[in-house]
Amino acid sequence: MGKRQENTTKGGNPMRNDRTTGAGNQSTVPRDPAAETARGTHRADGGTVTVLVPAHNEAGAIVETLHSLGRQSRRPDRVIVIADNCTDATEQLALDQGAEVIRTLGNTDKKAGALNFALGGLLESADGDELILVQDADSQLAGDFIENAVRHLGADPTLGAVGGVFSGGPGGGFVGHLQRNEYARYARDVKRLHGRCLVVTGTAALFRVRTLRSVSLARTRGTLPAGNGHGGVYDTSVLTEDNELSFALLTLGYTILSPADCTLVTEVMPTWHELWAQRLRWKRGAVENCVQYGWTKVTRPYWGRQFLSMLGVLVTLAYVGSIAYAVESGAGVHLHAIWMAVTAVFVLERVVTVRLRGWKHMLLAATMYETVIDLFLQAVHAKAYADALFNKKKVW
Structure with missing residues (x-):
């Protein structure tokens, strides 16, 4: 993935049970999703929940984010912060909060590369019914987010991912106010559509291990884009990895959902300049994902x-x-x-x-x-x- 990684650093995690195995420096071994389905039964409780929080210099937000995980009505079994090329106190703050930490150095593939590294170790040994929540480091989940997301995922075996409905956090002056209005309109639209969405937001999304393995396998076989040839769950060649992963899940026959009861608060861009950069990346990424997948029933x-x-x-x-x-x-x-x-x-x-x-x-x-x-x-x-x-x- 064009990067160098260091071994897992672990902290005693009061937000999880007594599982202490961390993600190692390994590659994902793709598995046949049909075989996964055959060897395990569909469990309504979803099994264990592991949270992955990719973080690049998020010292200002990581503590509050981890606190929101500690307040969950359905508490996660593991919380792993992926400290990606951090030069600030993100890693130490995460350890102080009891999270496990994986450190990456020299990762040139941004968030997608960091997640692929962590998932490469986790998917190797996890049971297909276990659940993985991928959450941004600048987003805080509502207290019942995980409980509700697990319930929705457990109720439908064809559901590939459960995403969140986000509102804008404080700050940003006038430009922040405009974004909060925009997010309120988005939440209204999703609610009216009963959770049907075009994209599973990267701010927070829950997946089955089995589903992520099927995506990785499809990339290896060429059914899905391979992401600079590296493979893995996330395509590292795109600007909008959450949009592309949504395309991938739909192409493989899964459905996606953003239920109205899975809410969170995410950071707003504080300046027009930063908002311009964010939205330009989002828009261009969406356009290029369409070109990447071509004209299909899904697209x-x-x-x-x-x-x-x-x-x-x-x-x-x-x-x-x-x-x-x-x-x-x-x-x-x-x-x-x-x-x-x-x-x-x-x-x-x-x-x-x-x-x-x-x-x-x-x-x-x-x-x-x-x-x-x-x-x-x-x-x-x-x-x-x-x-x-x-x-x-x-x-x-």
Whole structure:
């Protein structure tokens, strides 16, 4: 995976039972999912739960994240922090909280590479019914997240992953406020769809060991993209590993779910610059995942969303361009009935969809102040399409 790793460092973990075996420096041995199904029965309780927390210089958030795991109504059996190229106190803080720590040095494959390293050891010896929760180091789970996720996964043997529905954390000023509104709308949409989602969020997702093995095996056999030839569960060649893993699960015939009762809080980007970088990576990654998988029954809805997104960019450019031309030419801007009707519909949508945040935010949304982030995101989308089209070097 283009990296050097050090052996597991372990801490006494009050958040787990007396299991002390850590992940070693090993590669995943793919197993046949059909054989896995045959040798084990489907267990409603899901077996043991191991939490993997990939962390790169997360000293500011790791303690709170681990505290949220310690407060779970269904407490995890193991908590492993993957200290990936850390130069701050992340590793020591995790050990102080009782978590196990795996240290990677020289990992050039970011989060995907760190997770593949840890999973390479875990999947080797784990039972197919055991569960693995992958969680970002800057996200805190609601107290019943694991309990609810285990229940959902246990109720449906075809379910490949249970993801979370996230809200935005505090801070970030005006740009943070806009992201919290955006996440509230996302939560509303997922709830209305009864948990059906297009992507299992990387902020927190629960998987069966058996499922992750089937993904790794499919990459080895060439059924799924191999990720720079390294294989493993996560494709290390992409910008959005959670989006690609969702494609992989759906391609293998699994379903994915983000139930309304699996909630968490995640960090918001504190500046416009950081939000631009995040959303540009998300958008370009989503576009390139579509190209990577091609036109299939699985990817058709994703291609449809990209088509609508491109149409939105063109309409926005035309709208803004017509206003600029009218002002520049001296013709003035005239209010036509059709545009007034479109504006009224837009305002109504802004008000209704932010209802989860309360009536004050609903009244504020009616002022159309969020137009600023709508235009911002259209610019991000335009840049992502241009970068993908001209194959501009990826930077993360």
